[in-house]
Amino acid sequence: MNSGVLDTLQRGVEEETYYLNMGPQHPSMHGVLRLLLHMRGEMVLECEPIIGYAHRAHEKMAENRSYIQFLPNTSRIDYLSGMIYNIAFCQAIEKMAGIDVPERAEVIRVIVCELNRIQSHLLWFGTFLLDIGGITPFLYCFDDREEILGILDRVSGSRLTYSYGRFGGVTADIDDVFISQTRSFLDRLRGRLPMYEGLVTKNVIFRDRCKGVGVITVDQARAYGVTGPVLRASGVAYDVRKAEPYGVYDRYDFEIPTRTSGDCLARYEVRVAEMEQSCRIIEQALDALPEGAIEPAKMVKKVKSAAGEYYFAVESARGHFGMYIVSDGTDVASRIKLRTPSFSVMSAAPDVLKGTMIADVIAIVGSVDVVLPEIDR
Amino acid sequence: MSYVGSILSGFWSLLNGLGITARHFGRKNVTLTYPHEKPELSGEFRSLISLIQLPELGTHDCVACLQCEKICPSYCIKIEGGKVEGMKRKRASKFEVDFALCSLCGLCIDVCPTDTLEYSKLYDEAGYEREWVFDLLDPFESLEEEFREKQREVDAKVAAEKAKKKAAALQAKAEAEAAAAQDSPTSGGEVQS
Amino acid sequence: MLPTAGLDLSGLTSSSVDSDYAVDGFHHRHTVESGRIVEIARAFCDGGYHLEMMTCEDRRADLEAMRLVYTFGRFDLVDRHLVFVDLVPEIPGAEAPSMTGVFPAADWYEREVYDMYGVRFSGHPDLKRILLPDDADFHALLKDFGRIEDAPEEESGERDEGQGA
Numbered sequence: 001m002n003s004g005v006l007d008t009l010q011r012g013v014e015e016e017t018y019y020l021n022m023g024p025q026h027p028s029m030h031g032v033l034r035l036l037l038h039m040r041g042e043m044v045l046e047c048e049p050i051i052g053y054a055h056r057a058h059e060k061m062a063e064n065r066s067y068i069q070f071l072p073n074t075s076r077i078d079y080l081s082g083m084i085y086n087i088a089f090c091q092a093i094e095k096m097a098g099i100d101v102p103e104r105a106e107v108i109r110v111i112v113c114e115l116n117r118i119q120s121h122l123l124w125f126g127t128f129l130l131d132i133g134g135i136t137p138f139l140y141c142f143d144d145r146e147e148i149l150g151i152l153d154r155v156s157g158s159r160l161t162y163s164y165g166r167f168g169g170v171t172a173d174i175d176d177v178f179i180s181q182t183r184s185f186l187d188r189l190r191g192r193l194p195m196y197e198g199l200v201t202k203n204v205i206f207r208d209r210c211k212g213v214g215v216i217t218v219d220q221a222r223a224y225g226v227t228g229p230v231l232r233a234s235g236v237a238y239d240v241r242k243a244e245p246y247g248v249y250d251r252y253d254f255e256i257p258t259r260t261s262g263d264c265l266a267r268y269e270v271r272v273a274e275m276e277q278s279c280r281i282i283e284q285a286l287d288a289l290p291e292g293a294i295e296p297a298k299m300v301k302k303v304k305s306a307a308g309e310y311y312f313a314v315e316s317a318r319g320h321f322g323m324y325i326v327s328d329g330t331d332v333a334s335r336i337k338l339r340t341p342s343f344s345v346m347s348a349a350p351d352v353l354k355g356t357m358i359a360d361v362i363a364i365v366g367s368v369d370v371v372l373p374e375i376d377r
Numbered sequence: 378m379s380y381v382g383s384i385l386s387g388f389w390s391l392l393n394g395l396g397i398t399a400r401h402f403g404r405k406n407v408t409l410t411y412p413h414e415k416p417e418l419s420g421e422f423r424s425l426i427s428l429i430q431l432p433e434l435g436t437h438d439c440v441a442c443l444q445c446e447k448i449c450p451s452y453c454i455k456i457e458g459g460k461v462e463g464m465k466r467k468r469a470s471k472f473e474v475d476f477a478l479c480s481l482c483g484l485c486i487d488v489c490p491t492d493t494l495e496y497s498k499l500y501d502e503a504g505y506e507r508e509w510v511f512d513l514l515d516p517f518e519s520l521e522e523e524f525r526e527k528q529r530e531v532d533a534k535v536a537a538e539k540a541k542k543k544a545a546a547l548q549a550k551a552e553a554e555a556a557a558a559q560d561s562p563t564s565g566g567e568v569q570s
Numbered sequence: 571m572l573p574t575a576g577l578d579l580s581g582l583t584s585s586s587v588d589s590d591y592a593v594d595g596f597h598h599r600h601t602v603e604s605g606r607i608v609e610i611a612r613a614f615c616d617g618g619y620h621l622e623m624m625t626c627e628d629r630r631a632d633l634e635a636m637r638l639v640y641t642f643g644r645f646d647l648v649d650r651h652l653v654f655v656d657l658v659p660e661i662p663g664a665e666a667p668s669m670t671g672v673f674p675a676a677d678w679y680e681r682e683v684y685d686m687y688g689v690r691f692s693g694h695p696d697l698k699r700i701l702l703p704d705d706a707d708f709h710a711l712l713k714d715f716g717r718i719e720d721a722p723e724e725e726s727g728e729r730d731e732g733q734g735a
Contacts (some may be wrong), residue, residue: 070450
């Protein structure tokens, strides 16, 4: 072929761009996320996340059901932090209506919420490594996670979507078997974390794929309202449990792990360190478990509240989860807005994913730990 | 780190990982080989609700108050029932649960005033149709008839005794009035009962 | 580095009151005219706050307005500001200026408000639907759409909710 044709072919190869649809059915898109990538070769020029495939109209359902009827919905918003969201809704309504909660119920809530957080981080750990290509740790994590699901199943009856909280307490009490099972699980997890350290954290392939990849700066995080482990990996020590303590979290002594580099490796290290901190909280809670009732004498069916706007925030496994409730004085909410952390993180995706390579897109989306049902509600 | 040094340390990290995996070879398998091994369900395991057979009644105690139907967020309970001839207590005649809609929230169990609902341990259900409606009163058909007969007898006896007592009280009152009228025939005041 | 606190809202709000955090979770409440949205966003940004949440309420029944709700907060201390912007709904829908130039977080929040309530934002880089289907001809969270009372009677084996007028 003469050089003119070769030149044209060469230019065509260099300049041609194409659109690649990543998702919504994709093993690495956590949920049904669709990333429309405008690419040249392996480089992503632009990224547009398209969401809405898991929209189930929770906010509309909240306007058509009474407060207590909305309780099962709360577990399904983010099914991996189902207990945290369930208890958060109960706490929000208790604050709004002025319902008292017995102390034992508050401590039980802390224990099960922290177990839920560990379970969510374990699942993230396994699936993040699965996305990157390390298939082995996935099953080790799920084995640990089965212990937690068994413990929570024994006390609440469900493994993933619990309706364990009620306005004013919890449905079932914990017994000695629960306490001994939880303590032995904590010992087991602490024994397994060095194994994960050797298997994953020191692995050269893992480090090369994650170090320096997908840096999210503090300014970007603040601009998009990013919270949770992603923000803490960028250097800001913001955790709702310390900033606005709710329940009895102000009794317990725990740290907020932060890193400064803001890359995938930093986010990974923050979450692994958070698992250890959750173990600390559970231990302190079990050591100081008060006796008493776990729910009010009479079940609260109708919620009486003053008309107005209320806001309640908790730290879910993914960040700052806020519920904005507008009450008109009746038993049906006028508006419930769910401020979910993954929504803010995903809105930063076009900015963060610009100019990365497609393999890094997988690592970044995996390290950021989004759960699509939380974005779509 | 030097080029060779980084190759060696990388290689060592891979060997480390392989060693951890190899150590797991000798350990006990954690997989539950379902269906040959069935899992142990916890005591609180949530599945389709069912009516409890209360020992003192010999049957369930659903009085068709419709509290569970009203509170169900998924609108999956349909109850029909009401007053039964010859009995004081209301009874349910139809209690249908569409389990395909149930979200296992447990609000129906919490709100039942007679505490006659509980979770069943329905575990492996597979079928060829989408219909998943259960009538919870099915296991109670014969028990219900027995109960209603017994209850009618009890109610009739109680009603008869009440009627007797009322008659006795009226008679006593009439006698007391007559006695009072005899004692003071000129007093034009009211008769105290 | 996060800017230090130094919030100056003078002259930008129609009303500002302090709120009891222990009761409702807010420290301050403000009402703002829709024309001042970008200026107040700039004031919060310069003062070290970030946009925590943005949503809308359909208050056409009692306030005869569509109410935009913004929440601003900080990472280093707890100081939550609630900002209301009441828009008089005109036909075909209410309109407000977009604050994406100040807070990129508002991008997706405003798209969701447009999707669910029909409120348009001028100056938004790409205002299109985000959660509902792209060809939907309804705005889902309006109070006169999809009430359970309007659902048709159940047919055997089928549920048909949310299809009301």
